[in-house]
Amino acid sequence: MANNDGGGGVGVQVKHYCQVEKCEVNLDGAKKYHKRHKVCQVHAKAPIALLAGLRQRFCQQCSRFHELSEFDGTKKSCRLRLDGHNKRRRKTPLPIEMEDNHCRLINGEASPHMDMTFSSRNTIHNHTADISG
Structure with missing residues (x-):
């Protein structure tokens, strides 16, 4: 058994x-x-x-x-577990500014040559400029 x-x-x-x-x-x-x-x-x-x-x-x-x-x-x-759960859910987004339908991060959070644009589906596209010369 x-x-x-x-x-x-x-x-x-x-x-x-x-x-x-x-x-x-x-x-x-x-x-x-x-x-x-x-x-x-x-x-x-x-x-x-x-x-x-x-x-x-x-x-x-x-x-x-x-x-x-x-x-x-x-x-x-x-309370302890809810605090952790809420902190994970409420991460602060990076500050951004809009310019001619392009989105750039503020305060040097990203490479100065990085340019992000929004598509018609609100998807961020990351375009990195060629700085090699």
Whole structure:
């Protein structure tokens, strides 16, 4: 008889349960995600769950429980992970100036011989001038 815990033991049938206090949901028939993180579907989405005597919430980004103080309002992801996510999404674009339908970077961010133009599909085309002589 093979086991279900992935540990390679023989003859031991391991049952998976939600880690939330007083939750007795058997996760054997649950999705792999819920088994892996030891959380039932209800507590994965719950605004508050009791673990180790602390009021916590399951973070969708970290896939683990955090204390409620690490979340803003009713958000499902902790503040730390959301900050990183938002910083990646909001990278500041390079400053540019338009001149006769050509776009040039400001403050020497690119080669002074670089010229970018927009096509009819708003795709930037990079044209480098030959400066060899």
